[in-house]
Amino acid sequence: MQEVAHFEITLALKQAFKARGVTYKDVAERIGVSEQTIKRLFREKDCSLSRLNELCDAINISVYDLLDISRQHNEAATKLTDQQEEFLRDNPSHFSFLFFLTAQYSLETIKSRYELSEVTTFRYLRDLDKQGFIELSANNQFRLLIEGRILMQLDGPLGEVVRQRNHFFLEYVCDHDGETGSTFSSSFRLMSTDTLNALHTDFAKLDKKYRKASYQDASLLPKEKLHPVKWVSMVAPFEICGQWPLDKNIE
Incomplete structure (x- = not known):
């Protein structure tokens, strides 16, 4: 328990509840406590090992599997x-x-x-x-x-293939913007270096959050409840004036 932060365990437990299709009330009745007790556990993100065992038993998952999901959220x-x-x-x-x-x-x-x-x-x-x-x-x-x-570098032999596949994906998202699950957003702004660095940090945190969530989904949910999803984030200092095409010979 000491090796895994309590909030990681409760997050994995919450995902396991969702995967099993059970509510806080269902679990509370199975282990003989009030629904408020279960809600408080998740709100405070803390529980004893004995309580964790009870919760895992109630949804038919091994506490060891749950702890493994909590720890092993990084993708191979x-x-x-x-x-x-x-x-x-x-x-x-x-x-x-x-x-x-x-x-x-x-x-x-x-x-x-x-x-x-x-x-x-x-x-x-x-x-x-x-x-x-x-x-x-x-x-x-x-x-x-x-x-x-598969680890692929843009400057490696597969760089051109990676670029082509991502160009294809970008066109697909643009064509399907607004449809369920598809979103295209593009902005050009002037900003300081500090703000740019903060934007990079936020993107990295968001990417890590959903990579972890997808790992837990794949570990807990049956495959028929999962959707194949691709996302791409792109941020760079970019001088539109000089980079975007401009006709030099208009009449």
Whole structure:
């Protein structure tokens, strides 16, 4: 308990309640306390180990699993070899196929959405196996050798692929702005260096917050209740005058 901040535990516990579809009142009745007691626990973000055990038992989750979710909120990440990056750069469809696998799309989903034959699916898997991304066995069964997200640098072999995919995403968000779950926001302002640094800090905190929340969601919720979501944040000193196009030869 000392290794994990109480607020981290109560946050994970709150997510577990949501995943199990139970309310504070439901849990209070199961362990024989008032609903206000449960609400106070979450409000004060503190509880004893014995109480934590009771709450976990009430929603059928191991206290060890809960503590693990509280601690292990940082995403695992894999750095590819130069050879692997070069292969994905030269074979962008293989890059997509691998990315789908790391995002936990099933083979059946990939095959269905892209109308892939069994032979084509096997060839993708075979090639990824040769490059050390997966371990392929009979009947297109495989084991991913990549843990978590793939680390990709803009100045590395995959830099151009990353740029292209993010340009595609930017256009998609612009086209779907205002639809459920999609938001595009762009601003140009004059600001001090201190304000710019504060903006970078806020973006970093927000990104970390939702990476952590998504890890907990994926750990606690069934996959059918999860939505694939992508986000991009971009901030930079940018002189629009001189960078944006301007016709020098108007009549």
